[in-house]
Amino acid sequence: MSIFAIRKQSKPMILGVPKEIKNNENRVAITPGGVREFVKHGHQVFVQSSAGVESGFSDDMYGSAGASILPDIKSVYDTAEMIMKVKEPIAEEYQLVKSEQLLFTYFHFASYRPLTEAMIKSGAVCLAYETVEKEDGSLPLLVPMSEVAGRMAVQEGAKYLEKPSGGRGILLGGVPGVRPAKVMILGGGVVGTQAAKMAAGLGADVTILDISLPRLRYLADIMPANVNTYMSSEFNIKDLLSSHDLVIGAVLIPGAKAPHLVTRDMLKLMRPGTVVVDVAVDQGGCIETCQPTTHENPTYIIDDILHYCVANMPGAVPYTSTLALTNATLPYALQLANKGWQEACRSNEELRKGLNIVNGQIVYEGVAQAFDLPYHQQVLV
Numbered sequence: 001m002s003i004f005a006i007r008k009q010s011k012p013m014i015l016g017v018p019k020e021i022k023n024n025e026n027r028v029a030i031t032p033g034g035v036r037e038f039v040k041h042g043h044q045v046f047v048q049s050s051a052g053v054e055s056g057f058s059d060d061m062y063g064s065a066g067a068s069i070l071p072d073i074k075s076v077y078d079t080a081e082m083i084m085k086v087k088e089p090i091a092e093e094y095q096l097v098k099s100e101q102l103l104f105t106y107f108h109f110a111s112y113r114p115l116t117e118a119m120i121k122s123g124a125v126c127l128a129y130e131t132v133e134k135e136d137g138s139l140p141l142l143v144p145m146s147e148v149a150g151r152m153a154v155q156e157g158a159k160y161l162e163k164p165s166g167g168r169g170i171l172l173g174g175v176p177g178v179r180p181a182k183v184m185i186l187g188g189g190v191v192g193t194q195a196a197k198m199a200a201g202l203g204a205d206v207t208i209l210d211i212s213l214p215r216l217r218y219l220a221d222i223m224p225a226n227v228n229t230y231m232s233s234e235f236n237i238k239d240l241l242s243s244h245d246l247v248i249g250a251v252l253i254p255g256a257k258a259p260h261l262v263t264r265d266m267l268k269l270m271r272p273g274t275v276v277v278d279v280a281v282d283q284g285g286c287i288e289t290c291q292p293t294t295h296e297n298p299t300y301i302i303d304d305i306l307h308y309c310v311a312n313m314p315g316a317v318p319y320t321s322t323l324a325l326t327n328a329t330l331p332y333a334l335q336l337a338n339k340g341w342q343e344a345c346r347s348n349e350e351l352r353k354g355l356n357i358v359n360g361q362i363v364y365e366g367v368a369q370a371f372d373l374p375y376h377q378q379v380l381v
Contacts, residue, residue, distance in 0.1 A: 013043045013337035016080025018073045019051040022087045024295035026054035026318035027325065029084040029105070030333075032065040034326045039066035043337050048076045055318040077101075082341075084333060086325065087312055088115055099123030100359065102341050104333060106130055106145075109356055110257045110370035111284040119357045125341055131255040131364060132332060132354035139254060140350070141332065143190050144324035146279075148314040150194025150250065153277045154183070156308055157246040158202065160275045160299060166306045168273030170245050173203025180204045184240055186232065186261050186286055187250035188215045191279050195248050200227050207240060237261060241269040249278035249286040255356070256366035257284040264288050264302075272304035282311040352378065 015038055017029050028051050035045045045067040049059055059069050070076050077083065077096035085105035089097060091114070097103065100123060107128040109116045119126050129141035139146075154172075161181060163169035174180030183199040185192045188210035199206045200223065208223075209232035210216055216229040223229075230236055241247070241262070247270075251258050258280040267289060278290035285291070289302045292311040299308050314321040332351055335344045345352040356364040361376040368375035 013038075013340075014079060014081045015043055015045045015333075015337060016070075016076040016083045017045065017047045017051055017067075018076045018083065018085060018093075019048045020086050020315075021073070021092070022090055022312060022315075025087055025312050025315045027086040027312075027315050027321050028052040028055045028057065028318070029086050029325070030330070031055075031322060031326045032057055032061040032067075034330050034333075035062055035065040035067045037330060037334060038337060041334060041338060044068070046070050046076055046079050048073055052322070055322040057322070082333075082336060084329070086315075086322075088112075089118075091118075094118040094122065097122040097124045100125065102127065102336065104129070104329070104336065106282075107356060108282045109364075109367040110255060111282055113371050116357070116362070116367060116371060116373070120360050120362065123360050124357070125355070125359065126357040127336070127341065127345075127351070127354040128255070128356045128364075129329065129354070131356060131366075132350050133254060134350055139252075141325075141328050141354075142252075144328045145314045145321065146190040146252075147194050148317060148321050148324065149279045150191035151198045152313045152316065153191070153195045153248045153250070153279050154198035154202065154204075154246075156298075156310075156313070157183070157248065157275050157277045160277075160306055160308055161245060161273075163273075166273070166299065166301060167275050168245055168271065172199065172246070180226075181245040182207070182243060183246045183248065184244040185209065185248045185250055186237070187252065187280075188212070188219050188229075189250060189252055191250035191252070192248070193219065195250060195279075196223060196227050199246075200224050204246075207244070209236065209240075232261070234261075238266060238269060241266055242271070245271075245274055247274065247276045247287070249276070249280045249290070251280050251286040252283065254366070255364050257370050258286045260286060260288040262287040262289075267303040267305050270305050273306065275306045275308065277308045279313065281309040285309065 047067045082102040102125045158172040161167035185208040206227040280286045290309040362368045
């Protein structure tokens with residue numbers, strides 16, 4: 001059990017926004033408009049030079065919004081009390097993270113032990129976008145990027161089904177007299193729903209699987225006629241794999257490792273040139289043969305099956321993604337800055353669920369279970 005004392009936030013927060021350095025990660029954590037909101041509330045914002053350029057936001061735009069520009073990533077970490085990022089720190093950032101510094105970003109700890117151990121060692125406060133959770137179980141900071149990733153999964157899948165890209169040579173929507181491609185979507189959450197909408201809109205024959213019958217009823221009501229719903233089970237997945245051209249993994253267990261619904265042996269059931277896109281890869285993947293790839297080298301082939309497993313898919317459309325992400329994160333980030341993380345998490349259960357690691361202790365059960373590490377229950381007093 002961990003007990004965190006509460007202090008009143010009586011001084012402005014110093015917020016730092018570093019440039020993302022993960023391979024081909026073009027997003028930035030906050031727009032100039034978001035910076036202006038922090039400044040209006042009396043906080044200081046330090047943005048690393050060129051942090052927003054790839055998303056379409058220049059240093060001058062941040063400066064005009066009230067931010068101070070720092071020359072390098074070390075300066076940002078050294079200066080800030082609260083770091084806002086898009087993706088988790090990578091190995092070269094680990095040593096920059098300070099004890100008791102608040103990091104607010106996507107972490108996906110359960111998929112990568114070295115990151116988990118590094119943040120435990122740092123003594124930082126790690127509040128993960130992906131586990132901030134509303135009372136109804138929805139994940140408000142994951143939704144905007146899940147919407148982007150779900151739509152992109154179909155966009156990329158359609159491209160890689162083309163013969164020059166390694167696929168079967170099938171047009172997703174077909175043409176009159178020729179059947180369209182068959183798309184199988186594992187999971188009927190936000191990613192799966194958006195993928196189904198995109199695939200159906202392009203004319204594909206879509207099957208979406210989920211373990212929740214109420215969710216399948218809902219999807220059956222809202223989806224067009226070319227989307228079919230199916231109960232997710234090992235038998236049904238095996239039965240469908242041989243007839244589908246594009247398989248999209250869209251399974252999420254908040255804060256925990258995704259289950260392997262498609263195993264290595266099941267690849268033999270698929271036709272050569274079938275494409276799999278595993279959107280769940282940043283949580284370990286729901287297709288056993290999927291390993292994280294990058295936008296620079298997005299695909300590989302195993303048993304004649306083309307795998308697309310880019311862990312930061314929305315980074316390819318950074319302007320759209322940065323605006324969508326800021327829309328979602330800004331209200332929560334302002335609470336953290338205005339109240340301090342302790343008081344903000346005490347007064348807002350949604351934010352409290354975002355706490356994953358605090359001062360060297362894992363306080364999110366799914367992360368502890370993923371690596372069989374000690375779990376410390378949170379008690380904010």
